[in-house]
Amino acid sequence: MSIPAGPDALNTERGRLPSLFSRAWWRAFRPARTRINTRERLRLVMGALLGIFLTGWLCHLAGGTLASGLPWLIAPLGASAVLVFAVPASPMAQPWPVVGGNTLSALVGIAGVHGVYLLGSPELAAALAVATAIALMLALRCLHPPGGATALMMVLGGMADPAFAFYPVLLNSVLLVLAGIAYNNATRRPYPHMQLAPLTGAVSREARQLDADLDAVLARYNQVLDVSRDDLKALLADTQLRAYDRKLAEVRCADIMSRDLVTVQFGTPLQEAWALLRERRIKALPVVDRSFRIAGIITLADFMRAAELDLYEGFDEKLRTLIRSTKSSYSNKPEVVGQIMTRHVRVAGMQRHLVDLVPLFGSTGHHHIPIIGEGERLVGMITQSDLVAALGRAADPAA
Structure with missing residues (x-):
């Protein structure tokens, strides 16, 4: 997965900001799409409604006894409600940023009111209050955008009483959280x-x-993000997993099957079949008829079963006896492939998706699955090794 080299994703080749008034620059003014469904929209709207109502109602009740005459609800709390209910995963919407950001900014703004008399300029006092509030929130890890509005409100409203930072600001923030x-x-x-x-x-x-890669990219990005590092990591991992699933779902049997087939027929002598297994270093041989249709499959397990090799005693001798051709016209042991092969064979079509075969390899004990094409003729074979290799390629981002 590629990540833009610079902090602006509009020009990812060199990591440079787009030139002013360019097409990319104008595109930045287009509002981004909110990718949530109607149910989530209703959830956050109702949350803000209930949160502000309960906070205002309780503070209104408390205002009659704690601080009669003071406002019981501050305007920046509406912005806090947007964060708490619309983006509850945001680092700026967590309890400490809401409570700490609003309260500390209120104290800074109150100090700014007193600074008006020293500076002689309400505009400068307001600007210093907002800037100081941001610096303090950054230092104390409680950056909360409505905090800037809280500091500004204190200066513009002439709120000089430090108690205002505790009621209503602190109480509002705690109740909303x-x-x-x-x-x-x-x-x-x-x-x-x-x-x-x-x-x-x-x-x-x-x-x-x-x-390590994520930390390096974030360090190079060097901007405040409204999403936590852990959420970025989880989103990245989920995206990679989805891409892996998609790539794997597109793979068909014809894409990975082995086409260089070694086959035998019903009447192939066991000695010849065994020699093919040894020489080619394979574990199974498809058994086909004259039309190249699957009649069965013979594996190492079939040889072991026919030679009664469940016991290790006399292992070599039993196997030699089985595969040795009998010279006489009568034999009391199997002589050809068709006598010991597995007749019931699971096959798959060329266009079948590979993911459909995973359960066969994983839970039913299959190690080889013949692939058939037009006229049900054998066209290839998929082994567990082929499956593992395909899984590896799907997991490779560069593949």
Whole structure:
């Protein structure tokens, strides 16, 4: 899977930003598609409705006794609700960023109100309050976009009382987070969003390499992302798995089967069949008729069964006796392939998908599956080795 070389995906060849007013630059103004279904849209809308209602209702009740005359709900909480209920997996929507980001930004904004008298410029005081709030949130790992609005609101509203940071700002934020925990988990959206445990113990080389590559790309990207590193890793892994499944699903028997076939017929002497198995270093021989249709298959297991090699005593002698041709016209042992072959053979068509054969190899003990073509004639053979090789190629991103 290729990853853009630079922080802007509009020009991935050299990792450079597109030139101003170019076609790619104008395309950036087109709104991105929200890839969620109607049920998810309704879920987040109802979550914001309930979250703001409960927060406002409880703070309104508390306002009569704790801080009569003060606002009981702050406007930036609406933006916090968007994050908590619409993107509960976002690092900026987690409990600490919501509570810490809003409260600390409120304190910074209140300090900015006092700074107006020193600076003599409300515009400069407002700008310094927002910038300081962002710097503080970054330092304390609680970056929360509505926090910037909270700091600005304090300065523009002339909120000079530090108590305002605790009521309503802190109480609003805590109640909204509690509503988010209850609602998101009730609707099967984990909140707070769990992070993956660090890799410990025996971990595959590929997993460690994926971690290292992801860290390197994020370091080069060097921008704040509204998605956690662990979610990026999970999305990348799921994408790779989906691509693997798709590539494997497209493979047909004709794509991987062995076409250089070694076959025998019903009347082929056992000694000749055994010699073919030894010389070609194969484990099975398809048995065909004169029209090259499958009549059976003979494997090493068939030889062992016919020679009664379930016991190791006299192993060599029993096998030699079986494959040795009898000179007389009468024989009390098998002489030709057709007498010991397996007659019931599982076959597959050339156009059958390879994934359909995986259960046959995995659970039924099959090691070789003949492939038939037009007129049910034998055209190839798929072995377990062919299957493993195909799985390996499908897993290779460069394949």
